[in-house]
Amino acid sequence: MKVSELPPPNVFDRLCPSRGVLEHVTSRWGVLVLGALHERGYRFSELRRRVSGVSEKMLAQTLQTLERDGFVLREAHPVIPPRVDYSLTPLGREAAELVAALAHWSERRVPAVEAARESYDTRTAGASA
Amino acid sequence: MKVSELPPPNVFDRLCPSRGVLEHVTSRWGVLVLGALHERGYRFSELRRRVSGVSEKMLAQTLQTLERDGFVLREAHPVIPPRVDYSLTPLGREAAELVAALAHWSERRVPAVEAARESYDTRTAGASA
DNA sequence: CGGTATCCTGAAGGATACTG
DNA sequence: CAGTATCCTTCAGGATACCG
Numbered sequence: 001m002k003v004s005e006l007p008p009p010n011v012f013d014r015l016c017p018s019r020g021v022l023e024h025v026t027s028r029w030g031v032l033v034l035g036a037l038h039e040r041g042y043r044f045s046e047l048r049r050r051v052s053g054v055s056e057k058m059l060a061q062t063l064q065t066l067e068r069d070g071f072v073l074r075e076a077h078p079v080i081p082p083r084v085d086y087s088l089t090p091l092g093r094e095a096a097e098l099v100a101a102l103a104h105w106s107e108r109r110v111p112a113v114e115a116a117r118e119s120y121d122t123r124t125a126g127a128s129a
Numbered sequence: 130m131k132v133s134e135l136p137p138p139n140v141f142d143r144l145c146p147s148r149g150v151l152e153h154v155t156s157r158w159g160v161l162v163l164g165a166l167h168e169r170g171y172r173f174s175e176l177r178r179r180v181s182g183v184s185e186k187m188l189a190q191t192l193q194t195l196e197r198d199g200f201v202l203r204e205a206h207p208v209i210p211p212r213v214d215y216s217l218t219p220l221g222r223e224a225a226e227l228v229a230a231l232a233h234w235s236e237r238r239v240p241a242v243e244a245a246r247e248s249y250d251t252r253t254a255g256a257s258a
Numbered sequence: 259c260g261g262t263a264t265c266c267t268g269a270a271g272g273a274t275a276c277t278g
Numbered sequence: 279c280a281g282t283a284t285c286c287t288t289c290a291g292g293a294t295a296c297c298g
Contacts, residue, residue, distance in 0.1 A: 008236070009235075009239050010236065011161065011164065011232045011236060012161060012164070012165065012179055012180055012181055014181040014182035015181075016236075017239050017242075017243065018235045018236040018239050019235075021235040021239055021242050022232055022235040023157065025231065025235065026155040026160055026231065028152065031151065032140065032141060036141065050141055051141060052142055052143040053143035068245065068246055068249040068250075069242050069245055070242055070244070070245025070246070091238065091241055091245070094234065095234065098230055098231045101227055102154065102155065102224075102227045102228070102231070103140045103147075105224065105227055106140060106147045106150040106154065107138035107139065107140060107145075108138070109223070109224075110147050112199060112220055113146075113150050113198050113199055114146065115199070116198055116220070117197055117198060117199070119199075120196065120197040120199070121197075
């Protein structure tokens with residue numbers, strides 16, 4: 001007998017598991033952690049400095065989620081003081097490639113976006129007067 | 130005289146404008162709206178059905194943000210009943226390409242992620258016993 | 259150093275009602 | 279139909295304190 005026919009994954013479907021995967025990868029800190037680890041491996045505190053603005057709590061939480069999803073490899077070394085290295089798995093590298101492309105695009109397009117905002121604000125100004 | 134030397138945009142910097150651009154593009158509903166509009170233009174209520182789970186309020190708010198950033202073109206037709214068409218600008222299409230790639234990747238990798246989660250949960254089970 | 263546990267606040271976001 | 283306005287709830291996420 002054949003395996004049951006599952007509906008094809010569809011991120012636009014609220015209940016599809018792919019929606020959750022996408023949300024983890026595009027989460028506020030997930031994007032930046034993947035982007036950073038795409039450069040190289042980092043220790044916890046290095047990563048905390050690299051991803052400016054992230055709290056210890058959110059970094060730990062984000063790393064756990066990414067590790068559980070199979071994107072991040074966590075290596076704890078039993079030394080004193082403790083040392084934990086984080087890096088990407090092959091699966092995580094795939095995600096990080098795409099995310100890094102988006103990050104670089106955002107950096108490159110800042111001027112265009114700022115121009116669009118100014119234009120929008122001008123057009124919209126006093127519309128409610 | 131030359132224009133002032135601005136630091137190169139860097140998403141890892143909490144204060145860099147590119148961080149905000151990236152956050153708009155990767156926001157919960159922004160990703161899906163860009164992904165949907167990448168397929169074709171949509172009317173408001175069509176879009177609301179396409180992006181399952183989004184509320185009227187969040188869809189309107191997301192569209193406004195994306196329009197202001199120059200990603201989305203809004204065309205209101207003065208007819209009764211009202212009709213508004215949304216589509217991507219050239220800039221928005223660039224973002225949507227990248228976002229759509231990420232969305233499709235998420236759909237394709239669901240099995241790998243689910244396997245990783247199961248493995249993680251098994252490894253982790255009873256670790257606190 | 260690399261976390262976890264607890265508490266607490268603000269902002270995201272849903273439900274509902276109303277309008278052009 | 280395509281919103282806006284209002285209210286209310288939930289929860290992401292920051293601050294702090296503590297542990298292995």
